[in-house]
Amino acid sequence: MTRPTLIRRISDLRAALSAPRREGQSIGLVPTMGYLHRGHMALVDRARGENGIVVVSIFVNPTQFGPNEDLDIYPRDLDGDLKLCAAHGVDIVFAPEVDDMYPEPMATTIDVAPLSTILIGAQRPGHFQGVATVVAKLFNIVQPTRAYFGEKDFQQLTVVRRMVRDLSFDIAIVGVPTVREADGLAASSRNARLSPADRHAATVVSRALDLAEALVAGGERDSDKVADAVRQMIAGEKRAGTPTVDLREAGTLSEVGMIGETPVVVLVTVPLGGVLLLDQREIHGAAGANQARRTA
Ligand code: PAF
Numbered sequence: 001m002t003r004p005t006l007i008r009r010i011s012d013l014r015a016a017l018s019a020p021r022r023e024g025q026s027i028g029l030v031p032t033m034g035y036l037h038r039g040h041m042a043l044v045d046r047a048r049g050e051n052g053i054v055v056v057s058i059f060v061n062p063t064q065f066g067p068n069e070d071l072d073i074y075p076r077d078l079d080g081d082l083k084l085c086a087a088h089g090v091d092i093v094f095a096p097e098v099d100d101m102y103p104e105p106m107a108t109t110i111d112v113a114p115l116s117t118i119l120i121g122a123q124r125p126g127h128f129q130g131v132a133t134v135v136a137k138l139f140n141i142v143q144p145t146r147a148y149f150g151e152k153d154f155q156q157l158t159v160v161r162r163m164v165r166d167l168s169f170d171i172a173i174v175g176v177p178t179v180r181e182a183d184g185l186a187a188s189s190r191n192a193r194l195s196p197a198d199r200h201a202a203t204v205v206s207r208a209l210d211l212a213e214a215l216v217a218g219g220e221r222d223s224d225k226v227a228d229a230v231r232q233m234i235a236g237e238k239r240a241g242t243p244t245v246d247l248r249e250a251g252t253l254s255e256v257g258m259i260g261e262t263p264v265v266v267l268v269t270v271p272l273g274g275v276l277l278l279d280q281r282e283i284h285g286a287a288g289a290n291q292a293r294r295t296a
Contacts, residue, residue, distance in 0.1 A: 004091055004093045016092060017055075020053045027144045028055070028148065030057070035076060037187050041084060043149070046148055048090075054089065059095065059134070064126075131156055149175055194272070198275075206279060227266075230243070239273065240272045264282070264283055
């Protein structure tokens with residue numbers, strides 16, 4: 001098990017990647033904010049299988065946090081992250097300082113409107129502008145062949161895909177299915193902040209998504225009814241705050257009335273135990289399609 005090379009400066013990363021790039025090696029980038037868990041490692045494993053060089057970036061990006069958000073208490077553990085990266089065959093961990101990424105206040109912002117202002121973007125103004133801008137910077141710094149993002153952050157993945165199309169980045173964006181704990185909870189760095197009781201209560205989210213899937217499989221096509229059922233189930237968990245539940249077209253995040261042949265994504269955010277839990281499930285109105293996807 002070789003430890004990955006830890007690189008802290010943009011210029012050093014560019015220098016380290018120039019030889020592999022000249023040799024024609026493909027570069028896979030997994031952008032993260034660190035405190036790596038099984039969900040991240042699924043992205044890394046996929047990148048490892050598909051690229052000559054794997055770069056994991058670890059950067060807690062201040063511009064995607066609002067003034068009252070959890071930037072200061074965002075969990076960090078570079079040493080643990082390096083060990084995990086070593087175990088999963090990562091070549092380079094790029095962990096830049098804020099001053100190197102943002103030597104002066106940014107005059108340029110990427111706004112993938114309206115994808116960045118709806119749903120979570122409406123609850124967290126400026127968040128997706130911060131994400132799109134730092135991801136664009138990372139793409140320009142690393143110039144990867146492929147970049148890997150989790151489907152759990154479905155809106156983020158959609159924003160990045162759209163940015164890449166609009167700005168003609170020559171990068172393949174790979175969406176990787178959500179990794180779940182044995183009880184269904186989607187893996188997330190924020191789970192570490194849940195008390196045991198809240199951690200147990202948090203399983204209501206994936207159970208509510210199971211319910212959405214079962215309702216559609218049973219013939220329900222009215223997206224409002226499915227969303228109401230999900231909301232009610234989560235409201236039945238007294239530790240959970242008020243959930244936001246939306247059914248949207250999976251490709252565009254546009255609103256859906258009746259669920260048809262086009263895949264639909266159920267997007268849930270729930271405040272619970274001081275953490276905003278996020279989860280999603282893609283479902284399909286076509287008979288048998290959900291079952292086929294689960295067994296694929
Ligand atoms: O998903 C994350 O961890 C972050 O939003 C990302 C993509 C690394 C950008 O800071």
